[in-house]
Amino acid sequence: xxxSRTLEAxxxxxxxxxxxxxxxxxxxxxxxxxxxxxxxxxxWKAINEMRVRGAPAIAIVGVLSLxxxxxxxxxxxxxxVAAFVEEQLLYLVTARPTAVNMGEAAxxxxxxxxxxxxxxxxxxESVSRPLVAEMELFLERDVRDNKAIGNHGADSILSNTTxxxxxxxxxxxxxxxxxxxxxxxxxIVRALHERGRLAHAYCTxxxxxxQGSRLTxxxxxxxxxxxxxxxxxxxxxLMKEKTIDAVVVGADRVVANGDTANKIGTYQxxxxxxxxxxxxxxxxxxxxxxxxxxxxxxxxxxxxxxxxLHFVQGxxxxxxxxxxxxxxxxxxxxxxxxxxxxxxxxxxKNTDSDIFDLTGIFPx
Numbered sequence: 001x002x003x004s005r006t007l008e009a010x011x012x013x014x015x016x017x018x019x020x021x022x023x024x025x026x027x028x029x030x031x032x033x034x035x036x037x038x039x040x041x042x043x044w045k046a047i048n049e050m051r052v053r054g055a056p057a058i059a060i061v062g063v064l065s066l067x068x069x070x071x072x073x074x075x076x077x078x079x080x081v082a083a084f085v086e087e088q089l090l091y092l093v094t095a096r097p098t099a100v101n102m103g104e105a106a107x108x109x110x111x112x113x114x115x116x117x118x119x120x121x122x123x124x125e126s127v128s129r130p131l132v133a134e135m136e137l138f139l140e141r142d143v144r145d146n147k148a149i150g151n152h153g154a155d156s157i158l159s160n161t162t163x164x165x166x167x168x169x170x171x172x173x174x175x176x177x178x179x180x181x182x183x184x185x186x187x188i189v190r191a192l193h194e195r196g197r198l199a200h201a202y203c204t205x206x207x208x209x210x211q212g213s214r215l216t217x218x219x220x221x222x223x224x225x226x227x228x229x230x231x232x233x234x235x236x237x238l239m240k241e242k243t244i245d246a247v248v249v250g251a252d253r254v255v256a257n258g259d260t261a262n263k264i265g266t267y268q269x270x271x272x273x274x275x276x277x278x279x280x281x282x283x284x285x286x287x288x289x290x291x292x293x294x295x296x297x298x299x300x301x302x303x304x305x306x307x308x309l310h311f312v313q314g315x316x317x318x319x320x321x322x323x324x325x326x327x328x329x330x331x332x333x334x335x336x337x338x339x340x341x342x343x344x345x346x347x348x349k350n351t352d353s354d355i356f357d358l359t360g361i362f363p364x
Contacts, residue, residue, distance in 0.1 A: 007023075007175070007176040007177060007181075007219060007222060008176070008181065009022065009023045009025070009052075009057065009176055009177045010022055010023075010052075010057065010060055010061060010064075010139065010180060011034065012064050012136070012139060014067075014136065017071060018064075018067050018068050018071050018132075019036070019068075020036065020037040020061070020064050020065060020067075020068055021034040021035060021036050021037065022034065022035055022037060022046060022051065022052050022061060023035075023052075023177065024051045025050065025051055025052060025053060025177055025211075025214075025215060026049070026050060026051050028177075028214050028215055028218055029214050029215075029217070029218040035051065037061065037064070037065050037068060038068060039065060039068050039069040039072065040062075040065045040066055040068075040069045040088045040091060040092060042065060043061055043062050043064075043065025043066070043068075043092060043095075044062075044065075044091065044092055044094075044095045045095075046061060046065075047061060047062060047092070047095035047096050047102075048095040048096065050209065053096075053173075053178065053211070054173065054174065054177065054178020054179060054250070055099040055100060055101040055102075055178075055250070055251070055252045055253070055288050056101055056142050056146075056178065056179040056180065056184070056285060056287070056288070057177070057178050057179055057180070058095070058096055058099045058101060058102050059099075059101035059102045059104070059105040059138065059287070060138045060139055060142060060179075060180055062089075062092040062093075062095070062102050062105065063089075063092075063105055063109065063135040063138055064135060064136070064138070064139075065092070066085065066088050066089065066092070066135065067132050067135050067136065069088060070084070070085075070128060070131075070132065075124045075128070076124070077124065078116070078117040078122035078123055078124055078126065078127045079117050079122075080124075081113065081117065081124055081127040081128050081131075082113040082114055082116070082117035082127060085109060085110065085113045085131060086110045086113060086114075089105070089106035089109055089110055090106060090110075092106065093106050096302065097300060097302065098252055098253060098261060098299065098300060098301060098302045098328065098329050099252045099253065100252065100253040100287070100288055100289075100290045101285075101287045101288055104287050104290075105138070105287070109131065109134065109135065112130070112131060112134060113127065113131055116130060116131065138180070139180045140180075142179055142180035142181070142285070143179075143180050143181040143182055144343075145285045145343035146179055146180070146181065146182040146183055146184055146187045146285070146343075147182050147187065147191075148343040148344070149184050149187050149188065149283050149284075149285065149341050149342065149343050150182060150183070150187035150188050150190055150191035151191050152341050152342070152343075152344075152345050152346050153185075153187070153188030153191065153248060153281060153283055153341040153346065154188055154191040154192045154195060154197070155346075156281065156339055156341060156346040157188070157192070157245065157246045157248075157279070157281070158192075158197060160246075160279060161245055163199075163245065164197070165196075165197050165198060165199035166192060166197060166198065166199060166245040166246065167198075167199045167200045167201075167202070167242070167243060167244055167245050168188075168189060168192070168198070168200075168201055168202070168244065168245060168246045168247065168248055169201075169202040169203075169204070169235065169238065169239075169244050169246075169247045169248075169269075169278075170185050170186060170189060170201060170202070170203050170204075170212075170216065170247070170248050170249065171185075171203070171204045171206060171212065171247075171249045171250075171262075171263060171265055171266055171269055172204070172206045172211045172212055172216070172249070172250065172262070172263035172265075172266075173186070173206070173211040173212060173214075173215035173216045173219070174186045174187070174216075174249070174250035174283065175187070175190075175215070175216060175219040176219060177215050177218075177219060178215075178250065183219075184250045184251075184283040184284060184285065184341075185248040185249050185250045185281075185282075185283040186216060186219065186248075186250075187283065188248045188281070188283055188341065189201050189225065189248065190223070190225070193223075193225050198225070198226070199226070200226050200227065200228065201220060201225055201226065201227045201228075202227070202228050202229075202230055202238060202242075202244070203216040203217055203220065203227060203228075203229055203230070204229075204230055204231070204232050204234075204235060204265065204269075205229060205230070205231050205232055206232065206263060206265060207232055207265075207309075208308050208309045208312075208326065209308065210312070211263065212229065213229055217229050232265050235268070235269055235272050236272045236275075236276075239272055239273065239275075239276040239278055240276065244273075244276070244278050245278070245279070246278065246279045246280070246281060247269055247270075247273045247278055247279070247280045247281065248281045248283055248341075249262055249263075249266050249269065249280075249281070249282055249283070249332075250262055250263075250282070250283055250284065251282050251283070251284035251288050252288065252329055253288060253289075253290050253293075253299055254282065254284050254288055254289045254290065254340060254358070255289075255290050255291075255293040255294065255295060255296055255298065255299065256290070256291045256292075256293060256294050256295070256358060257294060257295050257296075257334050257355040257356060258282075258334030258337055258340060258347075258349070258355055258356030258358065259295055259296025259297075259299075259331050259332070259333050259334050260282045260284070260296070260331065260332045260334075260337065260340075261296065261299045261301070261329045261330070261331045262282070262329060262330070262332065263328070263329060264327055264328055264329055264330050265330070266329075266330055266332050267330040267331060267332045267333075268330075269332075270332035270333070270336035270337065271336065273336070274336045279338040279339075280332075280336060280337055280338050281337070281338055281339050281340075281341055281346075282332070282337055282339075282340045282341065283341045284340060284341070284342060285342060285343055286342050286343065286344070286361060286362065289342075289358060289361075291358065291359075291362070296331035296333060296334075297331075299329075299331060301327050301328070301329050301330070301331075302327070302328045302329060303325075303326055303327050303328065304326045304327075304328050305326065306323070306324035306325075306326055308326055309324040309326045310322075310324055333354075334349070334354060334355045334356050335354040335355070337356075340356060340358070342361055344361050345361070347360075347361060
């Protein structure tokens with residue numbers, strides 16, 4: 001399913017019954033370990049424990065774990081299938097509630113299940129088969145959308161410069177390890193590299209889980225993309241001392257006005273980029289856009305256990321007895337964002353506005 005030139009972090013096959021494996025991202029970059037997902041309980045744990053992460057990948061693993069679960073069940077009526085699907089999808093949403101893609105996938109699939117089961121003469125087969133087919137399309141659609149995001153983002157960055165090659169900074173991990181393949185913000189980096197227009201990519205380490213130093217750096221090295229790692233606290237100095245042409249980040253949830261929740265540290269990068277007049281782009285498929293919330297202050301921010309800040313690879317790195325505050329996301333306001341790059345194009349603000357109008361990228 002994934003592009004052969006990029007990592008395949010999610011392996012799904014359905015030759016003789018469905019099977020699903022994921023790379024345990026907690027073990028990277030020291031070990032590349034694929035682990036089986038045998039049902040929705042495994043899917044929930046993998047998402048909650050961040051063995052899989054990234055809003056698109058969370059949704060993909062969630063729905064495919066349901067395919068595995070359904071294969072092991074025996075249903076007697078169409079309505080029983082629909083009820084089971086709804087129950088399991090709502091359960092999966094609770095694993096990482098800030099990431100909107102799983103919630104949006106659940107809404108769409110629950111609606112489909114109810115429609116199919118409510119049809120005259122509905123059977124177990126007439127409900128389960130189209131549902132499984134729809135869930136299996138998540139992988140294919142994600143790679144296609146990511147490549148489109150990469151191209152639109154590269155076009156936007158290059159249209160604002162006369163340089164032959166550009167240097168970009170990215171945060172957290174938004175590549176093949178966070179998606180079905182290619183990536184969102186890192187997909188833009190890939191697209192620039194494929195065109196021969198990337199001079200260099202900088203990535204932040206992204207504490208406390210080090211998704212940048214463990215995962216983005218791993219992908220850059222794996223694919224031979226010129227890159228340099230920096231500590232999170234070096235971003236301001238980097239923009240002052242080096243020439244950074246754009247910052248590109250992903251999104252766990254974009255709301256109606258363009259405010260964007262993403263990995264903790266995204267907000268401070270937006271402030272620093274604004275101070276140094278560096279264009280700041282958010283890369284997000286439309287499935288990451290939540291039009292039901294008007295502004296970022298309505299986003300529920302997940303807080304993780306304090307030990308994730310106190311310990312690295314099982315070793316304590318803080319003084320015993322000190323407390324810790326560990327929010328996993330922050331919100332970059334729309335006023336600091338240059339453009340939101342989706343699979344259908346880059347949305348920019350009107351010249352007299354500090355917010356985005358995202359209604360035009362959704363069908364009527």
